[in-house]
Amino acid sequence: MEEIIKQLLASIDEAIEEKVTEKMEAIGVSGYLLSKNVLGIDDVVVLTGLSKSHIYKLTSSRQMPCYKPNGKLMYFDRAEIENWMKQNRVQTNDEAEQKALAYVIMKSGQL
Numbered sequence: 001m002e003e004i005i006k007q008l009l010a011s012i013d014e015a016i017e018e019k020v021t022e023k024m025e026a027i028g029v030s031g032y033l034l035s036k037n038v039l040g041i042d043d044v045v046v047l048t049g050l051s052k053s054h055i056y057k058l059t060s061s062r063q064m065p066c067y068k069p070n071g072k073l074m075y076f077d078r079a080e081i082e083n084w085m086k087q088n089r090v091q092t093n094d095e096a097e098q099k100a101l102a103y104v105i106m107k108s109g110q111l
Contacts, residue, residue, distance in 0.1 A: 036078060037077065043076070044076050064081070
């Protein structure tokens with residue numbers, strides 16, 4: 001019985017160590033991305049969570065900003081990609097209610 005418990009504890013320790021290593025690597029990638037202003041396509045994949053093929057599709061249809069200094073390799077400005085990701089913001093319910101209330105007040109004052 002004690003041997004089974006020891007094996008279970010060892011496998012739990014191993015799983016925890018793997019997860020901690022994964023998280024630390026992810027933090028390292030995030031920190032590395034934050035320090036870069038000009039990104040390659042692989043960096044944009046990590047930053048956006050989109051697939052490489054989808055990014056190619058978006059850039060070829062000119063929906064995502066990119067730079068091609070030599071006509072082949074693509075580079076991206078991190079700030080432009082972050083702004084692109086923030087497009088088409090959806091209002092919260094509170095914001096919509098405040099806007100509706102302001103509209104009703106404005107219209108009732110015009111009567």
